[in-house]
Amino acid sequence: MSFSERVYRLCRAIPEGKVTTYKILAEKLGVRAYRAVGNALNRNPYAPEVPCHRVVGGDGSLVGFAHGLVKKRALLRKEGIRFRGFRIIELDKVLYRF
DNA sequence: TATTTGACCAAGA
């Protein structure tokens, strides 16, 4: 089971309308490879089965998305998440901590 | 085998 596969497995557990952060995912995997988590998601081969759009930066800002941040924000908005620019409002209320 | 590349993050200025 590779590192990337473990990342994908965790991602599947994020419920609709909630988000998590790269850091939380990494910590859940017992590592500090925050960046490696992002890397794995970037090359996510299981989209959209794995909801990688529900992973954001530690401060609630959208950091990246294979198909563009605008697309990512649109998806999250559809799930009820609100934004100010590319930053989530009230992050603590929609943050999924497992 | 070695180097480079990020969808990161914490701390300092």
Added chain:
DNA sequence: ATCTTGGCCAAAT
């Protein structure tokens, strides 16, 4: 609040 810097580590090159 915003910007820069240094450290992080799996994967791709």
